[in-house]
């Protein structure tokens with residue numbers, strides 16, 4: 001048993017889809033979630049920049065004595081996960097691998113689409129992970145440049161969002177994929193719309209659910225779960241405006257959204273250079 005909290009971060013509110021799944025599946029655990037809203041979005045940034053942000057945030061959360069760090073952001077995972085694991089003495093898990101496993105288990109025609117940010121697609125990490133599990137797969141990565149930003153702004157249904165989503169899903173339908181990985185933690189928030197656009201024959205892999213499944217497995221295998229009889233607590237940090245984070249976050253978490261504190265970017269930068 002380990003009573004320490006689990007740390008989790010994303011560039012914004014997308015990782016709340018992961019937290020939501022974890023709060024349901026692991027009600028006994030405490031969580032500290034950091035949304036780097038002051039530096040959102042990560043998608044258009046370089047790998048080097050995302051790595052430095054991820055290292056600052058990971059160091060900040062580890063200083064709060066978390067027992068497990070969850071990179072609840074596909075862009076940060078794609079740019080920085082192995083790099084963080086090499087540098088930090090901690091258990092760190094992220095996206096990409098859990099969804100890739102689920103996609104390989106799901107597909108029947110071995111044609112898999114991946115919807116993700118530009119940074120995630122450019123990193124090639126989904127291609128590596130998917131082909132590492134089934135070298136005969138046909139992988140179709142689709143960058144979706146504006147989707148996460150629209151969702152982060154609280155938009156889940158405007159005509160502009162639907163048009164953008166239509167343009168991202170069309171090439172995947174054209175390619176004949178039967179499985180699509182939602183390779184950005186913001187995207188599960190628009191699952192019904194994406195499913196409608198892709199058609200019901202295509203299976204969607206929800207990154208949030210798959211990451212939460214891996215969190216459960218790691219806690220169990222390492223024997224670091226909290227007391228199963230208790231109800232855990234959770235709190236939030238963000239680097240941008242607290243009110244805006246609470247407003248959008250509460251809608252997306254679908255659970256009480258309290259205990260929110262701002263952490264200054266300067267403070268994170270100081271940790272990162274220590």
Ligand code: DGL
Nearest residue numbers: 014041042043074075185
């Ligand atoms: N939620 C983040 C991800 O999973 C990305 C959004 C962004 O910062 O561009 O990739």
